Amino acid sequence: MGAGGHRLVADRPVADGHPVLLLHGGGQTRQAWSHVAGRMAGRGLSPIAVDQRGHGDSEWIAGGGYSFFDFGADAGALADAIALESGAKPVAVGASLGGIASLLAQGEADRFAALILVDVTPSLNEDGVARVHRFMTDRLADGFASLEEAAEAVAAYLPNRRPSGSSKGLAKNLRRSADGRYRWHWDPAFIDGPNSVAMRRDAARTAMITAAQALTIPTLLVRGGRSDMVTSAEIDEFRVLVPAAEFVDIAGAGHMVAGDRNDVFGDAILEFLARHGFATLAG
Template sequence: MTARAGETGEEGEGTMNETTPPRGRARDRAVFTGAAGNRLVATVAGEGPRVALLLHGGGQTRHAWAETAERLAAAGWTAIALDQRGHGESEWPAEGAYAFPDYAGDAAAVARTVAAERGTRPVAIGASLGGIASLLALGAGAVFSGLVLVDIVPQMDPRGVAHVQGFMRARAREGFASVEEAADAVAAYLPHRPRPRSLEGLRKNLRLDPDGRWRWHWDPRFLDGPRSVNTDWAAVGEALHEAARNLAVPSLLVRGGSSELVSEAAARAFLEMAPATEFADIAEARHMVAGDRNDAFAAAILDFLARRFA
């Protein structure tokens, strides 16, 4: 970690949710160095002796974890919510390196820094992209003390993946004329969620470009570049299965009960590969579990952490 400075402000839970933590609560802004020397920006909440590293899903930013981080801090943890490469304030690698092993390398690099500076190995809490990165990193020897996978397993439903990536890709380069137009697109994609009263949470997931268009706060090459997140999925899948079979740290799988990516059968298959892994199924939540049902999600992970890391 190379720098820290105080920050305050409102942050939306989930990629497209208006939920905000209490106003004026101070946080630290931290800068880490990734596996390729790339700059990674994080928000740090809490001052507890135990550390949780929060890794968001594809197309999200660290602000997706705002409410979860506050709850972890209140429970005595230090929560580090990271903007992953190509997302939020973190660096867009010049070479467009966004394959899953690149994200795993960053997760491992941050974990090593946390362990060296704080004298404790972090628990990785990874949603979707962040969960894949965490599991791959563990398989390669990363220094995590525990793992929470949020609606992600090695065997994802390809229809669900196509649906999520289709939404992300649809306006990635064209952008939106206004934040309100982006909110309309989100409402059409997530009809099960109440439309937010405020657009401030959504605004944090957008950037205003010089041409006056609002675009998602992530590099479009993440999906369509020369080394995108879809690169060599067969090899990635094999590595994930191997990592699951060899999981040796306390672990929890949290599934959205209405997930479009993780079926009940896929969750059971993962638990058979990693039989020591605990399981929580969050009713009425889809793929973005923390955004859909943060109350139930936070309760599940806090119970797990309290029992396994007391």
Template sequence: MTGTIPHCLTSFRGAEGNRVRATVWGEGSGPVAALMHGGGQTRHAWEGTARRLVASGWRAVAVDQRGHGDSDRSLPGNYAFTDYAADAALIFDQIIGALGQRPVAVGASLGGVASLLVAGEIAPQTVSALVLVDVTPRTDPNGVDAILGFMGERMHEGFASLEEAAEVIAGYLPHRPRPRSLAGLRKNLRLGQDGRYRWHWDPRFIDGPRPISTDREHIPLRCVAAARRLTVPTLLVRGQMSELVAEEHVRDFLTLVPHATYVDVSGAGHMVAGDRNDAFAAALVNFLCNLEAA
């Protein structure tokens, strides 16, 4: 989908007073989706989805979560799931104040865990529905380790060029067609003064004093409890080739949340929107249209 769609850059306040940058897509008074990316991504991962939503009459708020993209890095290095959930609760509340609608929280991986904790525990009144993108309360620990290993392998060394970064990504995601342009990749990398490109997120996300692996054994239990308490309409979208979410995890989730809807996207791995944005966006829009019709 091409063409100019109204969008603007804005800021929200996180739990530490940290500035959280976001792009608001669309105008008017239509319903709102808050798009929360996965670990190591930025708000730009949602551009195709946001365009599709706007074309369907929705507004979309694509967020750079703390330490990612153009948002502030945490001064004390706080990057646990609970830190992201605390930010998300405040962001959703500020979206209500700014746009006049309770958002549908659409969260991929990290963003999904944060959104689940908000919807089922911290501030359920701030969301109207929940969409989890390839994340469930329990996931495959080997898949988690593989993703964190890939993220951490070059986070300090970086890459000599965008082409080198593209080669590394292609080796990790062999199922994904290579993009014709490196412009999208440029948005996820920063060019340092030494001439090397590094990921557009704080390395302390992986190796800091309070990294994403904090309370790794406790967080799934907390997510299970949050899932049991969900009352809002809920959609789970899984990548059929997911490294994290197996069919058994889906069955467990649907037992916890019997009112949830489930979609399996063929040809997609963990990064569903990046692998098959056409199929993902279609499933999301269908779910949202059903919400409006209900």
């Protein structure tokens, strides 16, 4: 359940091992973590991949409620529930929106055992933010006539990603509407509603800066080498805020780090988790 009692859907392949809360980026679903979660399950971890509010199979919020603070409240509620059930604070792995939610939740209380931020910092490059916003709003109302048409739109947005040759993975991020057209598998109010993700951004940035400065848990920032959201300026700022944080640059990856270089990304975070005693060493 989320902070407001709304239904959140999650996948948890194994219940044994140290819990890891996986929070996807805006416009994604829990399916973004399927490969990494499988690797974690084989390394003594218990991954919990959640569809965040308004995304995938989780409940859409009547009247909106999609500010960064709302997502942060859900991350906190999930962390508390996981800790109560397992007896251990979870590790948080958050991509973009998921990283923001995790950082805000940690800023409210000491909820996580470690924090992995995937291509997100308290400040984001505004040109990159604008490009993501254009992509998410471009076909928001009209949708796509086919999965192939949607794949073409994604390829134009991510020109450096190697085509998979299959629309099966993409289909998990789309829903077929009553008119037969495919639309993204998230609540349109997330991006253009009266209580959208754009609300209270400045306040959220201030809260994230405060939370980052207070971090004492093992922290890893993973950046896509081609990212236009987290540039060298944002990295330099983050290193000042969190001097003890570790940093990995995934060459060839853009903002969608896990999707662009999944194996390299998985290696980086599993090595970090093993070094800090959460995961078993690779066999």
